[in-house]
Amino acid sequence: MATTTVTRPAETLVSSAGRVRAKSPYPHWFYLPAAVIYGVLFIVPTIIAFYFSLTRWSIFDSKFIGLGNYRTFFQEPALVTSLWHTLIYAVVTSGLKVVLGLLLAMLLTSQILARGYLRSVVFFPVLVSTIGVGLTFTVLMNPEKGLINQSLSLIGIQGPGWLTDPSYALLSVALVDVWKGVGLATLIYIAGIVSIPQEYFEAARVDGAGAWENFRHIVLPLARPATVTVITLSLIGGLRSFDLIWAMTRGGPGFTSDVIASVIYKQYQAGFYGLSTAGNVVLFLVVTAIVLPLSRFLNRKEVEL
Amino acid sequence: MRTRHIAVALLAAGSMALTACSAGSLGSSDSSAGGKVTLNFLVDNGAETVKIANQLAKDFAAKNPAIEIKVETRPAGTDGDNLIKTRLSTGDMSDVFEYNSGSLFQAIAPEKNLVPLDDGQNIGNLDKNFTTTVTANNKVYGVPWGGFMAGAILYNKDVYAKLGLSVPKTWDDFMANNAKIKAAGIAPVIQSYGETWTSQLFVLGDFANVLTADPQFPDQYTKNQAKYATTPAALAGFQHLQQVHDLGYQNKDYASAKVPDALRYLAQGKGANYPILSALMSELIAENPGSENKIGLFAIPGTDASQNKLTVWSPAGVYIPTTTTGAKLDAAKKFLAYIASSDGCNSQTAASTPTGPYAVKGCTVGDNVPQAVKDMQAYIDGGNSSLALEFLSPVKGPALEQICVEVGSGISKADAGAKHYDEDVKKQAQQLGLSGW
Numbered sequence A: 001m002a003t004t005t006v007t008r009p010a011e012t013l014v015s016s017a018g019r020v021r022a023k024s025p026y027p028h029w030f031y032l033p034a035a036v037i038y039g040v041l042f043i044v045p046t047i048i049a050f051y052f053s054l055t056r057w058s059i060f061d062s063k064f065i066g067l068g069n070y071r072t073f074f075q076e077p078a079l080v081t082s083l084w085h086t087l088i089y090a091v092v093t094s095g096l097k098v099v100l101g102l103l104l105a106m107l108l109t110s111q112i113l114a115r116g117y118l119r120s121v122v123f124f125p126v127l128v129s130t131i132g133v134g135l136t137f138t139v140l141m142n143p144e145k146g147l148i149n150q151s152l153s154l155i156g157i158q159g160p161g162w163l164t165d166p167s168y169a170l171l172s173v174a175l176v177d178v179w180k181g182v183g184l185a186t187l188i189y190i191a192g193i194v195s196i197p198q199e200y201f202e203a204a205r206v207d208g209a210g211a212w213e214n215f216r217h218i219v220l221p222l223a224r225p226a227t228v229t230v231i232t233l234s235l236i237g238g239l240r241s242f243d244l245i246w247a248m249t250r251g252g253p254g255f256t257s258d259v260i261a262s263v264i265y266k267q268y269q270a271g272f273y274g275l276s277t278a279g280n281v282v283l284f285l286v287v288t289a290i291v292l293p294l295s296r297f298l299n300r301k302e303v304e305l
Numbered sequence B: 001m002r003t004r005h006i007a008v009a010l011l012a013a014g015s016m017a018l019t020a021c022s023a024g025s026l027g028s029s030d031s032s033a034g035g036k037v038t039l040n041f042l043v044d045n046g047a048e049t050v051k052i053a054n055q056l057a058k059d060f061a062a063k064n065p066a067i068e069i070k071v072e073t074r075p076a077g078t079d080g081d082n083l084i085k086t087r088l089s090t091g092d093m094s095d096v097f098e099y100n101s102g103s104l105f106q107a108i109a110p111e112k113n114l115v116p117l118d119d120g121q122n123i124g125n126l127d128k129n130f131t132t133t134v135t136a137n138n139k140v141y142g143v144p145w146g147g148f149m150a151g152a153i154l155y156n157k158d159v160y161a162k163l164g165l166s167v168p169k170t171w172d173d174f175m176a177n178n179a180k181i182k183a184a185g186i187a188p189v190i191q192s193y194g195e196t197w198t199s200q201l202f203v204l205g206d207f208a209n210v211l212t213a214d215p216q217f218p219d220q221y222t223k224n225q226a227k228y229a230t231t232p233a234a235l236a237g238f239q240h241l242q243q244v245h246d247l248g249y250q251n252k253d254y255a256s257a258k259v260p261d262a263l264r265y266l267a268q269g270k271g272a273n274y275p276i277l278s279a280l281m282s283e284l285i286a287e288n289p290g291s292e293n294k295i296g297l298f299a300i301p302g303t304d305a306s307q308n309k310l311t312v313w314s315p316a317g318v319y320i321p322t323t324t325t326g327a328k329l330d331a332a333k334k335f336l337a338y339i340a341s342s343d344g345c346n347s348q349t350a351a352s353t354p355t356g357p358y359a360v361k362g363c364t365v366g367d368n369v370p371q372a373v374k375d376m377q378a379y380i381d382g383g384n385s386s387l388a389l390e391f392l393s394p395v396k397g398p399a400l401e402q403i404c405v406e407v408g409s410g411i412s413k414a415d416a417g418a419k420h421y422d423e424d425v426k427k428q429a430q431q432l433g434l435s436g437w
Helices: A002-016 A028-052 A068-075 A077-109 A115-127 A130-140 A147-154 A169-194 A198-206 A211-222 A224-239 A243-248 A260-269 A273-304 B002-027 B047-063 B077-089 B128-134 B157-162 B171-183 B196-204 B207-213 B217-222 B232-246 B259-268 B278-287 B326-339 B342-351 B371-381 B400-408 B414-432
Strands: A055-057 A062-064 B037-044 B067-074 B096-099 B143-145 B149-156 B187-189 B271-277 B295-298 B310-313 B316-319 B385-387
Touching (some): A028 A273, A055 A068, A055 A273, A068 A077, A068 B414, A077 A224, A077 A260, A130 A147, A130 A169, A130 A243, A169 A224, A198 A211, A224 A273, A260 B077, B047 B278, B067 B326, B128 B316, B143 B326, B149 B259, B149 B278, B149 B371, B171 B271, B196 B271, B196 B400, B207 B217, B207 B232, B207 B310, B232 B414, B259 B271, B271 B278, B278 B295, B278 B371, B295 B371
Parallel strands (some): B037 B067, B310 B385
Antiparallel strands (some): A055 A062, B096 B316, B143 B316, B149 B271, B149 B310
16 A cells, blocks of 8 residues: 555656656655665565465474465365355445445434434444454353343344354354444445535435435435445455454354454464465455455446446 | 665664564563572463462472562463464573473474473473373473373262262263253253363363274374274264264253353253363362362263273473573572472462372372362272373374364264364374374
């Protein structure tokens, strides 16, 4: 990210000045401290990681084994299911955040009582530590002693083992993720909706448009930049999600809520450092492969409108 | 001019990076001031472990006023493994530390990272079963921390007496008992998958039976010649796990229960059998007073009643890293010698009820121990015990607990679980550089 923001102004400078580089007010070596820090803390470890992913590395010594780690990683039975889980998790959380975020933003930009208070209530979970949220919901979702199932039993419903039933565990965590993240989506949507000029709504009213037409033909298309931002952010977040899943289920029961990141972490925990580094390279490639074309696609549409 | 600026900037940034690296050494500040040596002693954060460590530190300091021991704690389980490895590799380890023996001990590269011990530390006075689990290349590196443990079934004697059951010697007897227990409305087998490690006992604790059926198994297993999935005696552990689930013998909340819940069910007679490590007896008694003699212990039964053997875990070890030198090294060696002496045992007994026999010769646990420990001692004294697989082979896969949860929750079948585990151990064997993998 940082590189693109740095290079863009430079490019415009080059083109506007007709291939003659404008003289910077600062000497070049001013860039150096930042470059060295960025290099030492980011570029060098990244390159080293690519190397170590090709070794069997025990922290005490390492042995070059070519692509062996990648072979092992893709033979890992948990990996294929975890890839699938990661996709489900990312799509479910991202989709729900878009839908709920938009609806909440509509509500919170309309003339309702205690609007400011409600806005902060919706945003509040974003500020709470993920681990704290995870532990709290683990307690609430306990099948026997948890508040959720006890409340359900009051109205005669036998709640499932939210986190202990293999068919629910992943979705339960995804729902908690949505609860925690929907505030940010709402905030982005509120900003998007508020920036729509009032004239459109006035014109629509003159034409006799109702609330649904307003939403369908004004808010939805004009809030598109917000939608793009929300989808991109929540999809990336969903693909690399780890902390909430680890705090709530540790990938369990068994491997039923394992995602790529938790599989990688488990390899690291077990001391397979080379293998987990290879896993991180895979994760990096997967996220890039999904998000890069997606954001291209979404941004192009935005221009066409 | 410009190049000099660049050089200065590089130097500044470089030295910043360097100082960042050495920030970890803040903990080991100069502590030998005033002729008094202070040793940092790293132990896991289990409540009983910390109690024992503090007691040892106190009793040792009383005898050696010139040495002070400071107890530090670390997380247990895989997080702790990571911490130990990281601190050893960065040369940042405490002066003395407590860590597992057996396969985990082998994984921290003892020849490179630990100080070998000799008779100055009383190692001649230690049980052979223990020393083999802290030996690398014929050198002993650790002294025992606490006593031996058994991976066995703790049972509620009241429930057994009420239903007229006897201690089972074969798996079939055990299941027959369970049928009667279930009919009486009590959960026959307690499981606590809320803490996943507890799911492994039917597999790991069954190893004495595997060894009886196939004495060559550990050797062949290490050489990649024997597999869990294809050795019937080894596969039995996974099958038992599946059977218990299929017949509905687990407590209702097996998927979310944690160890304290499970111990409470056992103590209150809501559950009859709990396959677990005997070391949890101290927690059971501490949390459920008055249950000392209500809980008994038997080995996980196999197929042959005449070969009823107990699977035993060797105690953890206390080690000195190679980064401990000079006066600290001498003090650390003294401390280890103390732990490996009868005084050391007495100090540990004073801190926490022993849950198994000590690995130091001449140390007794006394008569005032819970029934389960007496049951365990009977197996050991009768020669009916053998070490768990992790002490006979360095190969142990990290995912066994999750695999056992899957089999024990009906997510996958015993055969698939065993196969999955055979795949899992491959990574560990390759990581250790064993031949044949």
